[in-house]
Amino acid sequence: MFLVTILFGSGLVLLAIGIHYEVLRLVASYLMPRMEIVSRRAHVMVGVISCMAAHTIEIWGFAAAYWLVHYTDLELGFADEHRRTFVDYLNFSAESYTSLGFGDAEMLTPGMRLLAGIEALAGLVLIAWSASFTYFLMTQYWGGRTRG
Template identity: 40%
Template sequence: MIETVFITALLVVTASIIHFRVLRWCYGMVMGDDRRTTHPMLLVIGVIFVAHLAEVFLYALGYLVMELWLGVGTLNGAREGGGTDTLFDLFYFSIASYTTLGIGDIVPTGPMRLLTGIESLHGLVLIAWSSSFTYLMMEQLWGAEVEGE
């Protein structure tokens, strides 16, 4: 169980740092003195989307470590690999958990369930953070356009 708590905490901290760094970089690209884009909102949305995919993949790697290397849980249900989990299965399960979609065709067992619950909560927080960031960027960019007219 201690391995599960350690991996979960490590993933939450790492994904949060990635998200923070990506949003800071994005803000600098769009609002900084050396603006490098003519379509700032497309950049914001695209970069945030890629960041979320990277964070989901990070959690999928966490499931891989927990299942195959540490043996602290498994994923049961309809899997692409038949009897063994493939990276596609882990990514699919991770994205369903991260987005709180929770389809239910793949179910975790053992201590791995803790990571699944935390991933859902963390995904919800990061998605909300991205939404508020996007809103603030739209407000600043579109407010500047109206003032400039």
């Protein structure tokens, strides 16, 4: 079961990295160069909104995977899954991804605790990636200003 959990978590992480890469690449390579007529501030806002959209898609992806697993014979999830809804998985995923912890989630199986740690590590790295992308956009915006 440990190996299955690691493989499942690794697949989810690879999917999240792919989503993040593609969103940021499309924004930086396709959208930003076509925004010449808008202010540089709008570039930064579009970049931040794009990062938020990527994180939202990734959180929903983890939640959907957790929710779908409870229809299998794998013992990943909550021990009391019969009373859990998709919103419970979405809340759990958001808490794990942002490294807030899962204090209100009770009755986690050992596999789900391991997946929460994997998702937290992925979230930490992807949030840092978004921060560096935003910093890059801000330096371009600030670098474009002339002094007084």
